[in-house]
Amino acid sequence: MVNNYPCCGEWTHWIYVWGRWLYLGGVVIFTTASLVCGLSSSINMLIAARVLQGIGGAILMSLSFAFVGDIIPKKFTGYGHFNSHANVRDITSGIHGTFTVAVISQ
Structure with missing residues (x-):
């Protein structure tokens, strides 16, 4: 804070x-x-x-x-949970774009 x-x-x-x-x-x-x-x-x-x-x-x-x-408890914050959250967000953003282009091109 x-x-x-x-x-x-x-x-x-x-x-x-x-x-x-x-x-x-x-x-x-x-x-x-x-x-x-x-x-x-x-x-x-x-x-x-x-x-x-x-x-x-x-x-x-x-x-x-x-x-x-x-x-996430404070003792586990150094184990990449924040990176996992960011990775899921980024991967789903990429999949969404690819899926949208595939559907529109049909």
Whole structure:
């Protein structure tokens, strides 16, 4: 928390206090925006819903890495759990792009 203080100040305290509620809010924002994307009837509605999806996704991605630090006991933090989280995120991002291109090219 001391390292984040110069850039974030008091906001880091609120993340520690309200982190799980922020994560749940991110899930609700992302899920609702995804539903609106699927039901959108105009391009403007779709763009607005995609913006909300981006906000919800940003909340989810940033806090999911913080929760790995909360879940893993401090004595095991040097064993690569954070790297595993990052590797899964990166591998699934690569697979998603490849899968999308394969489906679209059919």
